[in-house]
Amino acid sequence: xxxxxxxxxxxxxxxxxxxxxxxxxxxxxxxxxxxxxxxxxxxxxxxxxxxxxxxxxxxxxxxxxxxxxxxxxxxxxxxxxxxxxxxxxxxxxxxxxxxxxxxxxxxxxxxxxxxxxxxxxxxxxxxxxxxxxxxxxxxxxxxxxxxxxxxxxxxxxxxxxxxxxxxxxxxxxxxxxxxxxxxxxxxxxxxxxxxxxxxxxxxxxxxxxxxxxxxxxxxxxxxxxxxxxxxxxxxxxxxxxxxxxxxxxxxxxxxxxxxxxxxxxxxxxxxxxxxxxxxxxxxxxxxxxxxxx
Amino acid sequence: xxxxxxxxxxxxxxxxxxxxxxxxxxxxxxxxxxxxxxxxxxxxxxxxxxxxxxxxxxxxxxxxxxxxxxxxxxxxxxxxxxxxxxxxxxxxxxxxxxxxxxxxxxxxxxxxxxxxxxxxxxxxxxxxxxxxxxxxxxxxxxxxxxxxxxxxxxxxxxxxxxxxxxxxxxxxxxxxxxxxxxxxxxxxxxxxxxxxxxxxxxxxxxxxxxxxxxxxxxxxxxxxxxxxxxxxxxxxxxxxxxxxxxxxxxxxxxxxxxxxxxxxxxxxxxxxxxxxxxxxxxxxxxxxxxxxx
Numbered sequence: 001x002x003x004x005x006x007x008x009x010x011x012x013x014x015x016x017x018x019x020x021x022x023x024x025x026x027x028x029x030x031x032x033x034x035x036x037x038x039x040x041x042x043x044x045x046x047x048x049x050x051x052x053x054x055x056x057x058x059x060x061x062x063x064x065x066x067x068x069x070x071x072x073x074x075x076x077x078x079x080x081x082x083x084x085x086x087x088x089x090x091x092x093x094x095x096x097x098x099x100x101x102x103x104x105x106x107x108x109x110x111x112x113x114x115x116x117x118x119x120x121x122x123x124x125x126x127x128x129x130x131x132x133x134x135x136x137x138x139x140x141x142x143x144x145x146x147x148x149x150x151x152x153x154x155x156x157x158x159x160x161x162x163x164x165x166x167x168x169x170x171x172x173x174x175x176x177x178x179x180x181x182x183x184x185x186x187x188x189x190x191x192x193x194x195x196x197x198x199x200x201x202x203x204x205x206x207x208x209x210x211x212x213x214x215x216x217x218x219x220x221x222x223x224x225x226x227x228x229x230x231x232x233x234x235x236x237x238x239x240x241x242x243x244x245x246x247x248x249x250x251x252x253x254x255x256x257x258x259x260x261x262x263x264x265x266x267x268x269x270x271x272x273x274x275x276x277x278x279x280x281x282x283x284x285x286x287x288x289x290x291x292x293x
Numbered sequence: 294x295x296x297x298x299x300x301x302x303x304x305x306x307x308x309x310x311x312x313x314x315x316x317x318x319x320x321x322x323x324x325x326x327x328x329x330x331x332x333x334x335x336x337x338x339x340x341x342x343x344x345x346x347x348x349x350x351x352x353x354x355x356x357x358x359x360x361x362x363x364x365x366x367x368x369x370x371x372x373x374x375x376x377x378x379x380x381x382x383x384x385x386x387x388x389x390x391x392x393x394x395x396x397x398x399x400x401x402x403x404x405x406x407x408x409x410x411x412x413x414x415x416x417x418x419x420x421x422x423x424x425x426x427x428x429x430x431x432x433x434x435x436x437x438x439x440x441x442x443x444x445x446x447x448x449x450x451x452x453x454x455x456x457x458x459x460x461x462x463x464x465x466x467x468x469x470x471x472x473x474x475x476x477x478x479x480x481x482x483x484x485x486x487x488x489x490x491x492x493x494x495x496x497x498x499x500x501x502x503x504x505x506x507x508x509x510x511x512x513x514x515x516x517x518x519x520x521x522x523x524x525x526x527x528x529x530x531x532x533x534x535x536x537x538x539x540x541x542x543x544x545x546x547x548x549x550x551x552x553x554x555x556x557x558x559x560x561x562x563x564x565x566x567x568x569x570x571x572x573x574x575x576x577x578x579x580x581x582x583x584x585x586x
Binding site: 024026027029030031034077081084086087104105106107109110112113114116117118119120121123124125131132133135136137139140142143144146147148149152153155156157159160 | 317319320322323324327370374377379380397398399400402403405406407409410411412413414416417418424425426428429430432433435436437439440441442445446448449450452453
């Protein structure tokens with residue numbers, strides 16, 4: 001059931017991304033590069049989370065589509081810049097050439113900049129039937145969660161932590177910010193659009209934090225045990241960079257235990273909702289623990 | 294008189310920039326890098342233009358300060374990324390080390406990203422006493438003018454035009470977008486905040502286009518005739534890159550004539566306003582033509 005749900009939603013998100021990006025024509029290399037970087041067979045987890053929250057509250061998912069697309073554009077830009085020679089220097093992502101290998105390095109910097117910049121136009125110019133007060137609030141949140149106090153903060157501490165042992169506290173900061181904030185973002189935006197109560201908002205926030213952390217621990221485990229064909233990038237790169245990860249601190253076996261516990265707690269945080277209403281949230285949490293890519 | 298006016302306004306803008314950026318603490322390298330990149334003794338032309346329009350309409354300039362700061366942050370991020378080795382590969386700007394020479398290349402990419410991202414938070418979270426409807430409209434405009442259909446579009450065509458002759462049409466596209474859009478932006482935002490009439494809006498837009506073009510032609514001339522000490526970067530870099538510029542197409546003498554005409558037209562476009570109300574706009578247009586840095 002979850003698989004079909006995700007597939008249907010992913011197709012809708014992909015159509016919405018294409019719809020927004022196909023409006024861009026010139027300069028070709030930027031427009032093509034933006035499409036190449038976003039339309040890459042991604043799982044669309046972040047946009048789907050926003051749509052899931054809207055459905056939970058009985059809202060039309062169309063309401064959130066432009067914002068969902070914008071969040072995926074921000075996620076994609078961060079990967080384009082992360083892959084650059086000065087940062088992770090990756091040639092492949094999901095088995096395809098990275099943006100700078102395909103379009104050139106200067107071009108990839110500007111393509112990333114264009115994705116980040118344009119994401120705010122998609123939210124501000126394309127959103128319909130959400131009050132301007134809420135849109136301003138949402139834009140502020142996107143900017144904070146993706147910026148120095150969010151994703152970029154996590155990226156730089158991650159970068160500065162290569163080749164050295166870091167504390168569990170620092171590792172948690174990296175996880176909470178580098179990947180965690182962009183997973184919390186769509187869930188919290190969904191709650192804002194849906195006028196969730198404080199109690200509901202907090203429950204969803206806790207769930208978001210849980211699956212964000214689970215996602216990252218699983219990523220770390222996959223970097224050790226994964227299959228190149230499935231994860232689409234070389235296995236063992238964390239080890240090579242001497243990165244501190246959950247497995248490097250706790251070992252693989254203990255990390256798997258922690259992962260289980262984090263997933264279980266994430267699911268429990270939703271027990272203020274009737275089970276049948278959050279079925280897909282519960283299944284998704286389990287799926288994050290067992291995914292192989 | 295203009296000199297004093299600009300100095301007073303520049304000091305106010307600098308204080309506002311510091312106020313906004315000093316809120317950012319961690320990670321240090323990003324917060325420090327953002328301050329280093331923006332607090333660089335810039336002329337603050339773009340923020341000042343926004344304040345000038347608010348004054349023209351008798352509005353309090355505090356209204357526009359956060360947005361003015363955000364525009365300067367976007368201008369600064371574009372310079373940080375432009376200076377990178379993969380792009381212009383510049384070591385100095387205004388006689389100071391460029392951000393990547395000071396903080397490292399990966400760091401400069403992320404510092405630029407953080408400036409761009411945070412600028413939207415400054416607009417969305419820090420603006421007071423402007424309606425949310427207007428803020429959404431303004432954010433959309435910032436995103437469009439700074440993105441693929443604006444500044445970034447101009448940057449990439451400029452980049453792709455190095456080492457080859459381009460048409461005057463292409464050169465105009467570059468000027469209108471790479472530098473022009475970010476000069477029009479604060480003027481148009483000022484007009485939106487001030488509820489300018491269509492006629493007033495169009496007059497200001499035309500003025501903005503004129504001084505934007507004048508600014509660029511003058512820059513091209515300074516690249517040939519300027520003084521390193523004053524312009525803070527090597528003279529003759531356009532020639533070295535075999536860039537098409539106004540002087541390379543028309544020669545320096547004819548370019549100076551065109552510059553004069555563009556400035557004169559820009560001033561004329563404001564003749565729907567009483568002269569004493571737009572004195573500073575008229576003086577600024579003249580100043581752009583005679584500046585030596």
